[in-house]
Amino acid sequence: MAHHGVYPHDIVPPQSKYFDSGRFGRMFGELPAFSSDTPETRTSLLEIGKAGGIMDAKDKLSEGPVKLITDPALSAKNPNNPTLTAGFTFLGQFLDHDMTFDPTSSLERQSDPEQISNFRTPSLALDNIYGAGPGGSPHLYDQVGGQGIKFLLEETGTAGKFDVPRNSQNVALIGDPRNDENLILSQLQVAFLKFHNACVDHVKAKFGLTQPGAVFAEAQRLVRWHYQWIIVHEFLKKTCGPAVVDDVLTNGRKHYKWRNEPYIPVEFSVAAYRFGHSQVRPSYRANFTGNPGGQPFFGMIFTPTPSNPTDPDDLSGGCRAPRRFVDWPTFFDFGDGSVRPNKAIDATLSTALFKLPGSVVSNPDPKANPSSLAQRNLLRHLTFSLPSGQKVAKAMGLTPLPKTDLAELKPFGFDDRTPLWFYVLREAAVVEGGERMGPVGGRIITEVFIGLLEGDRSSYLAQEPEWQPSLPTIAPSRQGDDFTIIDMLRFAGVA
Numbered sequence: 001m002a003h004h005g006v007y008p009h010d011i012v013p014p015q016s017k018y019f020d021s022g023r024f025g026r027m028f029g030e031l032p033a034f035s036s037d038t039p040e041t042r043t044s045l046l047e048i049g050k051a052g053g054i055m056d057a058k059d060k061l062s063e064g065p066v067k068l069i070t071d072p073a074l075s076a077k078n079p080n081n082p083t084l085t086a087g088f089t090f091l092g093q094f095l096d097h098d099m100t101f102d103p104t105s106s107l108e109r110q111s112d113p114e115q116i117s118n119f120r121t122p123s124l125a126l127d128n129i130y131g132a133g134p135g136g137s138p139h140l141y142d143q144v145g146g147q148g149i150k151f152l153l154e155e156t157g158t159a160g161k162f163d164v165p166r167n168s169q170n171v172a173l174i175g176d177p178r179n180d181e182n183l184i185l186s187q188l189q190v191a192f193l194k195f196h197n198a199c200v201d202h203v204k205a206k207f208g209l210t211q212p213g214a215v216f217a218e219a220q221r222l223v224r225w226h227y228q229w230i231i232v233h234e235f236l237k238k239t240c241g242p243a244v245v246d247d248v249l250t251n252g253r254k255h256y257k258w259r260n261e262p263y264i265p266v267e268f269s270v271a272a273y274r275f276g277h278s279q280v281r282p283s284y285r286a287n288f289t290g291n292p293g294g295q296p297f298f299g300m301i302f303t304p305t306p307s308n309p310t311d312p313d314d315l316s317g318g319c320r321a322p323r324r325f326v327d328w329p330t331f332f333d334f335g336d337g338s339v340r341p342n343k344a345i346d347a348t349l350s351t352a353l354f355k356l357p358g359s360v361v362s363n364p365d366p367k368a369n370p371s372s373l374a375q376r377n378l379l380r381h382l383t384f385s386l387p388s389g390q391k392v393a394k395a396m397g398l399t400p401l402p403k404t405d406l407a408e409l410k411p412f413g414f415d416d417r418t419p420l421w422f423y424v425l426r427e428a429a430v431v432e433g434g435e436r437m438g439p440v441g442g443r444i445i446t447e448v449f450i451g452l453l454e455g456d457r458s459s460y461l462a463q464e465p466e467w468q469p470s471l472p473t474i475a476p477s478r479q480g481d482d483f484t485i486i487d488m489l490r491f492a493g494v495a
Contacts, residue, residue, distance in 0.1 A: 025263035027255045027444065028395050031387035034417050041382065044412040045419070046367065049374030051354035054408050055422075056374075059351040065283030065298040065313075069340070075282065077348050083435040084238055084342040087331030089279040090184040091235060091485065094128075096273065097178050099264060099452065101128040122264045123456040124231060124449070126224055128176035129192050134216060139173055140165075149216040150200050151193040157322035158290075162190050162494075170310075170319055180317040182301070183286055187326035187494075195492035196223050202471070225460040226469050226483060228453055232461070234484045236449055240442035241432070248450050255396065256447035262455035265448065266384045267392065271420035272444040274377055275437060278425050279343050282350045284315060285330050288338070290323030297323045301350070304357045328495040332486050334474075344434030347425040349374055381419045389423020390416060393440050405430050 035041045049055055057077040059068060068074050099122045131137030134148050142150045152173070153162045164186060165173040172180035172189075179189040199219035209215045236245045256265065283300045290297030299315040307313060311321035329338040343350070353373040358364075364371040370379075380386075390400040406415040406426060418426075424441030431438035437445060453461040460467045469483035474490050489495040 025258070025265045027265040027267045027447075028387055028392055031391045031395060033385035034381060034388035034391070034414075034419055037382040042367070042379065044414070045378040045382070046370065046375050048409070048412060048414075048422070049370075049372050049376075049378045051351070051372055053374075055347055055349055056354055057348045057350050059282045061282055061300070061351055065300050068281075068283045068300075069285060069298065075350075078281065078350060079344045079346075079434065080341040081279070081344045081435055082341065084279070085331060085333050086281065086284060086340040086342050087184075087328070087485070088235065088238065088342055089276055089281075090182075090188055090331070092239070092273075092276045092279075093181075093185055094179065094188050095124065095231065095235070095449075096276075097176050098124055098126060098128045100269075101176050121261050121455075122452055123262070123459075124228055124452055125456060125458060126192065126227060128174075128179060129189070129196065129223075130220065131175035134212075137175065140175060146197070146200070147212045147215075149212050149219070150197045153190065153193060153197075154320075156320055156325050158292075158325060161322075161325040162194065163320045163324070164189055164193070166320060172318070182317050183299070183315040183324055184284065184326055184331065186317045191328075191489055191492050191494045192223070192227075194494055195488055196220070198492050199223050199471075222471065224458070225467065226471055226488060228460055229469050229483055230485055230488065231449060232453070236446055238436065240437045240446045244439075244442045244446050245450075248446050253447045253451050253454075255443070256451045258451075258455070262452050265444075266386060267420060268444055268448045270377075270380050270384050271386060272424050272437075272441045273448075274421050275345055275424060275428065275441060275445075277349055277353060277373055277377065278345050278347070278428075280350050280353060281343055282352045285340065286315060287323070287325055287327040287330070290325065292322055301352055302357050304355065328486075328489050332489065332495075334486055334495065344429070345425060345432075345437065346429035346434050347422055377421050378419055381421065386420050388417040389420045389427070389440060390418060392420060392423075392444075396440060396443060398439050401427060401430060 047053060052058070057075060059078060060074045061068070063071070063074050131140050134141045138148065140151060141148050142152045152165045154165050155161065156163045164180065167173060171177075172186065174180065174189055180186045196219060199222045200215055203209050203215055203218045203222065207218065209218060232245065232249075280301060283298060286297040286299060288296050299313055301315055303312065303314045310319055311324065312319070327338070328334070329336055330340055333339040354371075356371045356373055361369065361371045363369060370376060393400040401423070403410070403415040406418055406423075409415045409418060409422070424437065424444075427438030427440055428434055428436065436442065450461070453459040456462055471483065471487070471491055473483055473487045486495065
């Protein structure tokens with residue numbers, strides 16, 4: 001899930017001086033690295049992840065964003081996912097930013113992979129939305145019309161469509177600057193801001209609360225708990241499968257454990273949760289009637305040199321224009337036939353990700369600082385001495401994939417000691433047909449998410465595990481335990 005606005009932490013650092021000193025947690029600390037960090041190994045990983053190599057979908061980017069969407073032959077190696085819709089890629093990126101948000105850090109430190117372990121205890125509490133709250137981050141809140149407890153929003157230039165607040169240089173005034181990396185993520189930030197504002201009105205009307213502090217606290221609790229419910233009961237169940245989610249909820253975590261407080265394991269952050277990179281399409285339709293002329297806005301996920309920096313033809317963040325908003329029925333299924341499918345999860349990445357733009361990779365170097373996202377991910381396995389997928393599978397009591405399922409890695413000697421990221425991608429394709437994560441990847445992701453929620457004393461899983469959502473759903477028959485992302489977007493007034 002990520003990053004160009006794909007997912008964060010893409011830069012390949014030198015061996016970290018903090019490594020194994022408590023800064024970087026591990027789920028499988030007893031397992032050896034999949035390989036020694038030798039020139040031969042680095043050369044092999046660079047070959048596996050190179051543009052035009054075995055992981056490149058070889059999309060015909062020159063055909064432009066519309067044709068890439070409408071003509072499947074142009075992206076033949078990017079098959080559709082029948083289970084997940086396009087929006088789940090960006091919801092996954094949003095969740096990543098929430099987990100890894102550090103309000104004490106500068107933007108430079110947030111993008112520094114040496115800081116992969118937070119100074120703040122990782123959680124899923126929407127600190128990337130709330131910042132330090134109305135008292136600590138007053139610039140995020142409407143001090144005039146919203147009693148200082150509603151979020152500020154600004155119009156895009158199209159009636160009824162909103163953007164995050166920006167300063168005179170178009171820098172987003174939001175809790176986490178990373179949530180303005182691309183248009184879809186920025187609009188998801190807007191959706192959560194409006195969700196909170198709607199919950200403020202809701203608690204005033206339903207409970208008669210009037211004191212601003214009490215209103216804010218109850219609205220924030222509703223937002224957080226409904227969001228956490230969506231993570232567990234929609235995102236995780238669709239991404240990893242209901243069986244593993246129900247097993248962890250019922251029988252507990254087997255591999256992700258801690259002594260005093262949660263941490264983010266490298267097996268998760270460097271490997272398993274980077275499955276989202278496999279889901280990124282080369283282009284998307286942002287909306288149906290995006291510009292003043294009424295034409296839909298199709299855009300590449302990014303272009304190396306946008307023709308108009310103030311309103312580029314790609315889906316870059318960091319700017320405002322009338323057409324730069326999202327029609328959510330393209331990304332999540334509202335039942336009107338508009339939704340676009342996600343890409344299947346497999347060991348193939350969209351071609352656009354093999355040449356990241358300068359905004360992501362400054363001063364690229366083919367060996368030390370490559371612009372291919374696949375190369376960067378693979379090299380990080382050496383930086384953090386990650387175990388092979390086969391070793392992790394055996395540690396979980398599972399039968400590893402046979403070498404025949406990884407035959408293209410045989411020339412490099414990695415068909416039986418596969419980098420964990422590549423392994424979980426191939427596992428998803430082989431075991432689950434690319435619809436969801438397989439048993440190794442799905443278990444790591446599920447245990448970390450649920451473990452973070454269980455380790456947060458303010459979460460619904462820690463405070464009230466039998467709680468069910470109380471906000472209305474689009475279909476009354478789905479009330480309560482079926483509250484999903486489309487219900488949140490509708491309640492927020494953005495869909």
